[in-house]
Amino acid sequence: MPRILETGAALLAGSTMLLIAGSAWAETVTTQLGWLRNGQFAPVLVADANGYFKEEGIEHIIRDGGPGKNPVPIVAAGQADFGISVNGRFVIAARLAPDPINIIALGTLYQDSPYSYVTITDPDAPEPTPKDLEGKRIGIQADGDFLLRAFAKENGLDTSTMTITTVQGGAEPLLVGSVDFMSAFMINQPYQIEIEAAKPDAPENLKGKTWKAIPYAKYGTLSYPQVIFATDAMIEKNPELVKRYLRALTKGLRFVLENPTEAHKIVAAYPGQVDTPEKVMWQMKNQQHLFESDDTRKNGLLWMNPDVWARMVTFYKQAGEIPREIPVDTVMTNKFLPGPEAR
Incomplete structure (x- = not known):
């Protein structure tokens, strides 16, 4: 060249x-x-x-x-x-x-996936399992209905025993006690729970409490x-x-x-x-x-x-x-x- x-x-x-x-x-x-x-x-x-x-x-x-x-x-x-x-x-x-x-x-x-069913409970309480959803008030976000139905089918749960309501994305339904579990990302809503539970003037339903979760990927489909x-x-x-x-x-x-x-x-x-x-x-x-x-x-x-x-x-x-x-x-x-x- x-x-x-x-x-x-x-x-x-x-x-x-x-x-x-x-x-x-x-x-x-x-x-x-x-x-x-x-x-x-x-x-x-x-x-x-x-x-x-x-x-x-x-x-x-x-x-x-x-x-x-x-x-x-x-x-x-x-x-x-x-x-x-x-x-x-x-x-x-x-x-x-x-x-x-x-x-x-x-x-x-x-x-x-961090998608889970989150609850507020005592720190020494056992880890929740899918069966714990039966007979409870469940808050789900707008697109969560089919996920809950599929999760229930996968784990043999009777959804007729659940009271299911649609909630917004924040943790407020859990914080005020209007639901027992709610669908949530473990890397999002639980932060709000930890902050509120740690306040000196936390209400009795939160004082000394923590959050625990039923991971969807563990019991459902990844x-x-x-x-x-x-x-x-x-x-x-x-x-x-x-x-x-x-x-x-x-x-x-x-x-x-x-x-x-x-x-x-x-x-x-x-x-x-x-x-x-x-x-x-x-x-x-x-x-x-x-x-x-x-x-x-x-x-x-x-x-x-x-x-x-x-x-x-x-x-x-x-x-x-x-x-x-x-x-x-x-x-x-x-x-x-x-x-x-x-x-």
Whole structure:
């Protein structure tokens, strides 16, 4: 090759490396969260704050979720490039909708679901079991009816003995004693219970009490929450961008696991983060174990087990939430993840 061409090629290669290293020419990518930015999305916030997306040539934008902001149609409409769904069932349901939305799961932040039936009880009381739900007042959130029915069927419970009411997302129904159990995330509502029970003037029904939970995944069906997804078009047209995005997110999650104290400071100070530093610390401490599993220790962070997805599909079909079963490889893929050696 003539020297002038060699020089030109070297300059071009150098320019490409500068772009990937995070120059002003980086690609703009938007992540649509499934809820308001808080400790649940620590890997995303840390990856952004620490510059991991910029290192991958990505100018990263975070859009908050919240009431009425379902990430699935937002990503499908092209208003965001990647989304994080609170539950993998929304990915499955989207592909089976009358007007199908072709999205696919690329990884999951949580390896286990924090969804549970929570109660307030004495610290030395035995751990509650599914049978304890019978004869009790159960508060469920708007989408919890089919989950309770399926849980009852799985565990041989008689729902006719339960008084079931729809409640809002806060822990108030438990705090005021209007329900005995309520559906909740173990990394969310119990914080409110702990705060109220610790107050010097706590009411008698809370004084000296604690919370305990019946984990859905332990007695029901494991499902992946906090699922990262994109459209089929995205992974087909720009697979390298997908890999770079997931590589940055994996770095963020790795930092959260290895540097929990520093990660807490980053998340608590992140612009637009909605919770107090105290709640962020509590939440991040209680969710650390959800990020890892035997699967991730073998295959790398964010990895999803196809067998879990297969059970999810069967579970939602049997519960009447989807019209038919669907092949697992149409709703999830691990092929863009960086793998077990990623750092």
